[in-house]
Amino acid sequence: MRKLSRWRQEIERKLITQAQLARRVRDLARQIERDFAGRDLVVVSLLNGTVMFLADLLRHLPLPMRLDFIGVSSYGEGAESRELIFTKELRLDVRGRDVLLVDDILDTGTTLKRVLAKLRELKPRRVKVCVLLEKKARRVERVRADYVGFSIPDLFVVGYGLDFAERHRNLPFVGVLRPQYYQIG
Ligand code: IMP
Ligand code: MG
Numbered sequence: 001m002r003k004l005s006r007w008r009q010e011i012e013r014k015l016i017t018q019a020q021l022a023r024r025v026r027d028l029a030r031q032i033e034r035d036f037a038g039r040d041l042v043v044v045s046l047l048n049g050t051v052m053f054l055a056d057l058l059r060h061l062p063l064p065m066r067l068d069f070i071g072v073s074s075y076g077e078g079a080e081s082r083e084l085i086f087t088k089e090l091r092l093d094v095r096g097r098d099v100l101l102v103d104d105i106l107d108t109g110t111t112l113k114r115v116l117a118k119l120r121e122l123k124p125r126r127v128k129v130c131v132l133l134e135k136k137a138r139r140v141e142r143v144r145a146d147y148v149g150f151s152i153p154d155l156f157v158v159g160y161g162l163d164f165a166e167r168h169r170n171l172p173f174v175g176v177l178r179p180q181y182y183q184i185g
Helices: 018-036 051-059 110-120
Strands: 011-016 041-047 065-074 084-088 098-106 126-134 147-151 174-177
Touching: 018 051, 018 098, 018 126, 018 147, 041 051, 041 110, 051 098, 065 110, 084 110, 098 110, 110 126
Parallel strands: 041 065, 041 098, 098 126, 126 147
Antiparallel strands: 011 174, 065 084
16 A cells, blocks of 8 residues: 555645635636636736646636736745745736736735735736635735635645645645644744
């Protein structure tokens, strides 16, 4: 028999399965397709957590579009989002365009609030926000997403692009990290 996957030691349980992700992402793409039909769409995705979600979403989005990335990282690694630094700036001109901003998870809202403020300075026609996950319980800033894959309880999750200290992004499902791995100090 194959050895137990290493992730089993650090992941308590699956929260969202591959099949559930696939179905929901397809639904989100359909909704976005309807809302942006006929528009000159620019998809702006936040690095690095959106990799899998974005790839799956885009392959179900049969619209003329352009894609760019903004790199944003919370200073330091771990489960708490701290000071934000921009590691990659947007290159495409979004002035007068319809922008779909994609992020992995809306938690306190600090990240999206900062990024939205920066984007709006570039005078897009409109900006809609799409997140795979949201944790309503931890919202600090007044930010809302127009498209939400799943609302989840206040748990630290990894997989399907989401990381803990840059690990576990490659899990094909969303799993709950065992608390002993992030409750440090
Ligand atoms: P916010 O700025 O507090 O809304 O946090 C957003 C960012 O924190 C996300 O883009 C993630 O990178 C990270 N984050 C928040 N919660 C989780 C989680 O449960 N797992 C992995 N990353 C998370
Ligand atoms: Mg992260």
